[in-house]
Amino acid sequence: MLEDGHRRSLDRVSQRRTDHDHAAGSETELEWLRAIARQDRTAFEQLYRSYHGPLSRFLARFTARRDLIEEMVNETLWVVWRTAGSFRGESKVRTWIIGIAYRCLMKQLRDHPAEPTYGAGDRDQEALHEVAPDESEARQAELRDWLRHGMALLPDEQRMTIELAYYLGQSCEEIAAIMNCAVGTVKARMFHARLRLRNTLPALGGDAVPQSHSAQA
Template sequence: MSFTPRPDEVDQQLLRAVAGGDRAALATLYRAYHPRLCQFLTRLTRRTDLMDEIVNDSFWIVWQKAGGFRGDSRVSTWIIGIAYRCGLKALRRDGPDDLDSLDDDDLPATAAADEPAEQRELRDWLDKGLSKLSWEQRVIVELVYAGGHSLEEAAAITQAPVGTLKSRLFQARLKLRNLLPALAGDAAPLKENLP
């Protein structure tokens, strides 16, 4: 599932209102970002109770720090960065078991009721492939491909160097190119085209 980017001007207006103590503006941001954050957080954990806690903690920080937003990035980058750091903190507190241990049984049931079977099958196949990646690789794939963030924005979110993220993304694509055919029943792995 990918998300259509929201106009940053709208989010900036809402954030200014939140900085002024407007709870309705916070509720609007929460409703707008909740599905996106949950989708992103599935790459860190499959525990929905923990995801809800992370989203709530993130918006508590948004409420407290809205006045400190300097506009160095899009509001979405700022909010997802907060959720990422809250997620890592929660996982460290609850134990790192979640980070690299995603089994096929842990995959979320994200199919829409009216989604065609072919779309559902493709998404399930990709989710199985993503579950085989390290959590660092899953996060960068989610940010760049599903979230539509540039590598620079992903670097701001994860507070990691762009070069590190490029390497993780390259390794994730290489691993997926080798894993996905096997998951589809075709055991012939593909080779990454190197320059």
């Protein structure tokens, strides 16, 4: 039988996903998209405000330049505005929009390979820690720093797979749709990313990982 700690952890994650799905309001987003297809600007603004924060924070993990982040967010939502009528419900609205953002990001990474720095957007958060240091926040900052080094060593596709799964909470099948590849390819990328993290993170301070995080998630 599974240990209580692990079972509670699994239950908590499952519950969080369920809550998240409800909170995300898939039906509401679908209604917004249908209205946007009819050129409804009120619905477009609602969807824009709903996605601006999550997309900005996701993209900030790959570049520190706020102008580029806004450009990518607006490019993504401009495509949504122009093509909302072509959405046929083959995926969730959220997955469809993340897929567009992913393609904007990949173009950005390809066109300006020297500019993005993995986790550069964390500077904002680090500035907050300097203002109000706190033990749990310090542990989080340490863990994030530890991970940033490990993630920076991953190839783009593997890093993106991990981010889509762990930061945006996408399933294996949803990531395949976003990255326009086979489910098997996602599994392979995840497999190799995990191996690399396993091999590189201990050398970069894995022993110092806060143990309090081991039972989380």
